[in-house]
Amino acid sequence: MSKNSHTLVLASALILAAPIALAMGSRPKVDEEAANSRIQPVAKVELAAAAPKAAAGSRTGEELYKGVCGACHETGAAGAPKAGDKAAWAPRIGLGLDGLTKSAIKGKNAMPPKGGSDATDEELARAIAFMANKSGANFSAK
Template sequence: MSDAHDHDDDGPHEGPIKTPKQLIVTVVLSFLVPIFAIVLLVKYVGADSKPAAGTRSLEPEAVAQRIQPIGTIVLKDASAPAVLRTGEQVYTAVCSACHGSGAAGAPKLGDEAAWGPRIKTGYEALLTSALKGKGAMAAQGGGEYSDFEIGRAVVFLANKAGGKLEEPKAPEAAASAAN
């Protein structure tokens, strides 16, 4: 009672590939399609993400600027002889920023009209203003320069504006180190 259209498990099996040409195409594509897919995945994963136009945050200079140290340590020999700077050297390093241009109402170097009333108050009053600060000028005492060096700068500024102030005497420790 078997029907001619019934499939017999022992008989030949037919699939979608019916010719040798179809078999070759199927075998070749079964190798090429995965290789092509792998190549595309590698290109996608390996592609560098490009920052947006105008973004410089990943450039080496920008990174170096962000990771630079906040401060530095300077080691000095405490037993080394003190080198005292002249009034002009201190003026150039500290005072010239404001007294050279007249910024924040500072009297300019050599301006006799602006310095005249200040010189009349005397050396001690000028030195106190420099050490403790006055108006927009920050206190200069206790910084990198000694009070003696600040005093030299005060005399330099005053004398450039017509003052006749004498250079302050060197402190004992500096005087003995200089000899």
């Protein structure tokens, strides 16, 4: 047998032996601990516990504004008047705090009822007073 033929026979035997070994249930042993140490994550994420919720009805206008209203009223999203924009708020301020609150409770244009919040009517009035006062009003909400 020539050297090339011998090499070809040996290579063929090896190619055939691998699937047979796997079919018989023989697998190479893996050191899982070593493998895991080589593929360590580059970072870990830990979620902090949620801040305790304020009691219903106890949030200030500023707290509700920062937690809910500001998402649209800071950016003007969906046509929301930006807090501090006196021109945009002037006609709204003319409705008075009660009128604005009634409108916000029901929802206005793209704004869902109560701005999509779980605010009480009193909390909502506080948030409206906070926003309107940044825009030239002088509302007082309890």
